[in-house]
Amino acid sequence: MSSTEPTDDAPLYAAREPVFPKRISGKFRSLKWILMALMLGIYYVLPLIRYNRGPALPDQAVLLDLANRRFFFFGLEIWPHEFYFVAGLLIMAGLGLFLFTSALGRVWCGYACPQTVWTDLYILVERWVEGDRNNRIRLHRQPWNAEKIRKRLTKWGLWLLIGLATGGAWVFYFTDAPTLVHDLFTGEASPVAYTTIAVATATTFAFGGFAREQMCIYACPWPRIQAAMMDEDTITIAYREWRGEPRGKLHKGQVAEGQGDCIDCMACFNVCPMGIDIRNGQQLECITCGLCIDACNEIMDKIGKPRGLVGYMALKDEANERAGNKVTNIWKHVLRPRTLLYFTLWGGIGVALVVALVMRSPLDFNVTPNRDPLYVLQPDGTIRNIYTMRIRNKHGETVEYRISATTEDAAETQALKLTLEGQEGDTVTVPADQLYNQRLYLDAGPGSKLAGTNRTDIRIWVEQVGEGEPVQDSANTVFNGKGK
Amino acid sequence: MSKKPTTKKEVQTTGHQWDGIEELNTPLPRWWLWTFYICIIWGVAYSIAMPAWPIFASGATPGILGSSTRADVQAEIDKFAAMNKAVEEKLVATDLTEIAKDPELVDYTRNAGGAVFRTWCAQCHGAGAGGNAGFPSLIDSDWLHGGTIEQIYTDIQHGIRDPNDPDTNPSAQMPAHLDDELLEPEQIADVVQYVLQISGQEADAEKASAGAEVFADNCTACHGEDAKGMHETGAPNLTDAIWLYGGDAATITKTVEHGRAGVMPSWSYGSSEGTARLSEVQIRAVASYVHSLGGGE
Numbered sequence: 001m002s003s004t005e006p007t008d009d010a011p012l013y014a015a016r017e018p019v020f021p022k023r024i025s026g027k028f029r030s031l032k033w034i035l036m037a038l039m040l041g042i043y044y045v046l047p048l049i050r051y052n053r054g055p056a057l058p059d060q061a062v063l064l065d066l067a068n069r070r071f072f073f074f075g076l077e078i079w080p081h082e083f084y085f086v087a088g089l090l091i092m093a094g095l096g097l098f099l100f101t102s103a104l105g106r107v108w109c110g111y112a113c114p115q116t117v118w119t120d121l122y123i124l125v126e127r128w129v130e131g132d133r134n135n136r137i138r139l140h141r142q143p144w145n146a147e148k149i150r151k152r153l154t155k156w157g158l159w160l161l162i163g164l165a166t167g168g169a170w171v172f173y174f175t176d177a178p179t180l181v182h183d184l185f186t187g188e189a190s191p192v193a194y195t196t197i198a199v200a201t202a203t204t205f206a207f208g209g210f211a212r213e214q215m216c217i218y219a220c221p222w223p224r225i226q227a228a229m230m231d232e233d234t235i236t237i238a239y240r241e242w243r244g245e246p247r248g249k250l251h252k253g254q255v256a257e258g259q260g261d262c263i264d265c266m267a268c269f270n271v272c273p274m275g276i277d278i279r280n281g282q283q284l285e286c287i288t289c290g291l292c293i294d295a296c297n298e299i300m301d302k303i304g305k306p307r308g309l310v311g312y313m314a315l316k317d318e319a320n321e322r323a324g325n326k327v328t329n330i331w332k333h334v335l336r337p338r339t340l341l342y343f344t345l346w347g348g349i350g351v352a353l354v355v356a357l358v359m360r361s362p363l364d365f366n367v368t369p370n371r372d373p374l375y376v377l378q379p380d381g382t383i384r385n386i387y388t389m390r391i392r393n394k395h396g397e398t399v400e401y402r403i404s405a406t407t408e409d410a411a412e413t414q415a416l417k418l419t420l421e422g423q424e425g426d427t428v429t430v431p432a433d434q435l436y437n438q439r440l441y442l443d444a445g446p447g448s449k450l451a452g453t454n455r456t457d458i459r460i461w462v463e464q465v466g467e468g469e470p471v472q473d474s475a476n477t478v479f480n481g482k483g484k
Numbered sequence: 485m486s487k488k489p490t491t492k493k494e495v496q497t498t499g500h501q502w503d504g505i506e507e508l509n510t511p512l513p514r515w516w517l518w519t520f521y522i523c524i525i526w527g528v529a530y531s532i533a534m535p536a537w538p539i540f541a542s543g544a545t546p547g548i549l550g551s552s553t554r555a556d557v558q559a560e561i562d563k564f565a566a567m568n569k570a571v572e573e574k575l576v577a578t579d580l581t582e583i584a585k586d587p588e589l590v591d592y593t594r595n596a597g598g599a600v601f602r603t604w605c606a607q608c609h610g611a612g613a614g615g616n617a618g619f620p621s622l623i624d625s626d627w628l629h630g631g632t633i634e635q636i637y638t639d640i641q642h643g644i645r646d647p648n649d650p651d652t653n654p655s656a657q658m659p660a661h662l663d664d665e666l667l668e669p670e671q672i673a674d675v676v677q678y679v680l681q682i683s684g685q686e687a688d689a690e691k692a693s694a695g696a697e698v699f700a701d702n703c704t705a706c707h708g709e710d711a712k713g714m715h716e717t718g719a720p721n722l723t724d725a726i727w728l729y730g731g732d733a734a735t736i737t738k739t740v741e742h743g744r745a746g747v748m749p750s751w752s753y754g755s756s757e758g759t760a761r762l763s764e765v766q767i768r769a770v771a772s773y774v775h776s777l778g779g780g781e
Contacts, residue, residue, distance in 0.1 A: 218516065370612055373614025386612075386623070386778070441778060
């Protein structure tokens with residue numbers, strides 16, 4: 001990049017230079033096609049998969065049930081208070097990006113980012129309607145005649161359909177998909193669903209069809225952050241200028257004396273979705289999608305030169321390569337303290353999450369003592385304490401729980417009388433998958449130690465009634481008495 | 485293409501340079517400028533369409549779309565009022581003693597009655613209905629006027645000793661025995677000792693036995709022969725552990741000397757038709773709520 005001093009006519013703003021990526025085939029292009037099919041497939045199919053959870057629960061395998069504040073993922077059911085699982089997954093996603101970026105550079109940007117995947121899909125449609133690079137450039141330059149209008153309208157129509165499908169699939173993650181499909185077409189779905197689809201369609205259409213590389217260059221913060229994760233060992237895409245330069249045209253039958261391997265065919269530039277020339281070195285626009293490697297390798301094969309004029313390499317190897325020495329094994333670049341540290345953190349959090357998931361109790365129980373008033377004095381001098389219990393039944397079925405209260409002193413425990421507000425007995429029935437609130441009274445008779453003590457630690461127990469593995473839980477609380 | 489494309493971009497610098505690092509002067513993308521203009525247009529259009537500019541003394545410009553968050557809230561309230569209409573009609577039509585047997589009504593009165601209680605009753609009786617000195621606890625099993633749902637309902641409806649409501653619960657008043665010269669100071673001291681004795685507290689036995697006579701002559705009409713109080717008169721039980729104003733000698737003396745006459749306002753009373761402080765639905769809901777708090781009979 002050459003630079004000049006500012007002049008008075010220097011533009012403050014510049015129009016986007018259109019990019020017309022040329023079709024290419026090769027190793028990296030194939031990999032990108034496979035990844036694209038895989039990721040789009042997951043995105044569109046996942047909400048349609050059914051998973052039987054019994055009559056009381058939705059049968060959609062992956063569902064973010066905002067109305068009932070639940071997240072379903074196959075056999076897992078995450079409640080709002082278990083949001084740390086989601087936080088843990090987000091941290092893992094973050095560390096995973098650190099790991100991949102420090103090892104392989106902007107591999108996320110080049111292969112997996114939705115912006116890249118959908119842009120790739122949009123370019124595929126564009127190429128199918130308008131032809132390859134040269135045809136598209138010609139169409140771009142020609143005046144608005146019937147052909148141009150027809151092709152543009154066809155292309156935009158198809159883009160819009162893809163956008164609609166994208167937005168449509170998005171809302172399926174939040175409501176039962178088959179019901180929603182029906183409601184969407186009969187006009188019975190909620191306004192929120194339609195608005196969400198409209199916004200997702202518009203953004204997909206604008207970002208995939210028109211903004212494209214502008215999103216990566218100007219809007220996305222991630223490329224800027226990634227710079228901090230890369231070092232000299234990071235595998236990234238580079239042009240081996242010591243092999244290619246001085247570049248020059250190759251004429252048939254002539255031997256180009258003193259010329260490098262680069263024949264200045266512009267193949268690498270023509271396929272680049274970011275519109276840059278990799279031969280100018282590392283640039284902030286480069287998303288390391290590998291298409292220039294495919295393009296250059298194809299040319300090198302044709303002119304009978306070795307592949308790899310443009311290829312993945314680590315900056316550390318540059319000096320060795322220039323001198324013609326042996327380069328470091330790629331695994332030595334990838335497996336270094338930094339990536340091992342990221343991997344350890346990533347794996348550690350993953351293991352912790354799995355352990356937490358396995359150890360999760362199907363029952364949640366907590367007790368809040370009533371603080372206004374601290375206690376109720378009965379006419380005969382009995383001291384009553386009131387508590388609010390919350391029982392969360394995470395079983396898939398209705399469960400009966402027995403409630404009891406204990407203190408450290410067995411005699412005092414005997415003296416405690418337990419009453420459930422508004423019902424007989426000491427058991428409560430909690431429907432499947434519900435949070436159940438119940439007020440509870442504990443009475444300590446006149447003259448008892450509990451009634452005469454300011455504050456006594458007690459424990460309230462909840463135990464599943466009936467056969468099967470006995471599930472129980474307890475909560476610490478206090479009994480407030482009259483004493484000082 | 486007429487010209488060979490050049491891939492080397494000519495980028496200007498600002499002329500600043502630090503240790504050989506130049507500051508580029510890359511132009512911003514033009515669409516960026518357009519988003520800025522669109523935001524300005526949006527801002528102007530929004531302030532025309534929606535309430536925006538404050539106007540002295542009259543709120544704000546209304547906006548041509550007629551949007552109003554107050555109207556939105558009112559619409560939400562009306563929507564829920566309409567949704568609750570069926571259960572409210574059922575509540576009014578149901579016999580008071582039957583409310584606790586209907587889960588739908590229990591659910592409604594627990595929430596709606598609780599809301600009424602926290603709005604209108606908590607100031608005196610406490611948010612948890614535990615009461616304060618002079619304002620009875622509603623969650624114990626001791627009731628001055630009776631703890632049946634009907635009695636609670638009637639007392640909320642017409643209040644206790646509310647001079648504005650002709651149907652109020654008149655209840656006897658504790659006379660001011662000293663101020664009105666009904667008893668001599670020595671007699672008051674004796675009867676206080678007697679009350680301490682019958683409520684199981686430490687008392688001077690000699691004075692108490694003298695006080696028993698004073699009690700029999702002056703107090704039994706309201707508090708009963710056995711001093712256990714009467715719902716008809718609203719006189720409290722003097723033998724139990726619960727005291728409305730306090731059960732120590734000094735407070736009992738003060739009560740006997742100067743009298744007591746607590747007032748609970750009438751909630752159905754209004755200075756004119758249709759101005760009742762609480763509606764029939766609200767009174768029934770809060771009566772049911774209070775009855776369910778553990779003390780109801």
